[in-house]
Amino acid sequence: MAEFEKLVNSIMAECEKEGEPVTRAEAEEMARMEMGAKDIKNYTQATNEKKKTTKERKIDIDKKLLLDILKSALAENGITATAENEVKLHFTHNNSKYTVTLTKHRK
Numbered sequence: 001m002a003e004f005e006k007l008v009n010s011i012m013a014e015c016e017k018e019g020e021p022v023t024r025a026e027a028e029e030m031a032r033m034e035m036g037a038k039d040i041k042n043y044t045q046a047t048n049e050k051k052k053t054t055k056e057r058k059i060d061i062d063k064k065l066l067l068d069i070l071k072s073a074l075a076e077n078g079i080t081a082t083a084e085n086e087v088k089l090h091f092t093h094n095n096s097k098y099t100v101t102l103t104k105h106r107k
């Protein structure tokens with residue numbers, strides 16, 4: 001309760017300093033509200049949306065070259081392949097669908 005008394009006295013002193021003196025009952029009510037407000041969590045949602053950053057995709061020339069080599073090798077054997085970016089190569093052989101995914105391992 002000593003904390004409560006200190007808070008009441010500080011509220012009364014602060015209000016008096018601002019030129020708006022309050023009674024002890026008003027200061028006690030303000031102190032109870034302030035102490036209760038510390039227990040309340042204030043969750044708010046931002047009103048403005050975050051801007052989405054767009055990163056320019058880097059094209060790996062080496063991977064593209066390797067997939068082109070694979071694609072031409074398949075074409076020499078009568079297999080039509082389609083490339084997805086410089087990452088995947090899709091083709092069909094004997095009524096089965098295949099995908100070759102090229103992964104570049106980095107240090």
